[in-house]
Amino acid sequence: MTISAAPVSEVAGYVVAIRTIEFFQATEQVDEDHVRQLARTIHLQGHWLAPMPIESSTGLVMDGNHRLQAARLLGLRRLPCIPLHYGDRRVAVRCWRSNLPFDTRRVLSLASGRELLPFKTTRHRFDPPLPQSHIPIALLA
Secondary structure (H helix, E strand, O other), rough: OOOOOOOEEOOOOOEEEEEHHHOOEOOOOOOHHHHHHHHHHHHHOEOOOEEEEEEEOOOOOOHHHHHHHHHHHHHOOOEEEEEEEOOOOEEEEEOOOOOOOOHHHHHHHHHOOOOOOOOEEEEEEOOOOOOOEEEHHOOOO
16 A cells, blocks of 8 residues: 555645655654653554644654654654645744744754754644544554
């Protein structure tokens, strides 16, 4: 069975697509214990429930760095995502600690190297809220 990079559905104006895991690029450090727990939860549920919002041209993860690492632990080869741009009016980015607006150019600069922002640096908000999914992980392996 082949899953293409074409969109699989559109919900609330968002396109949900499937991309190879190599396309996704982490943006923040993660808590490894949380990653392992999340991987166990995903495995037990047997379904991927939350498509990850990503910057569409670079694969930078807007929200879901823990999910990305859990998917890698599970050996998944594809993931559902919602491709967006930082200029999209539906995307707002704030600093996690201060709640001040976050300069998205700093996030985009990560695409040129392997630097990661510290754990919980950015908080992305999406209006309207992002849709959920219910994709069997067997289809993503």
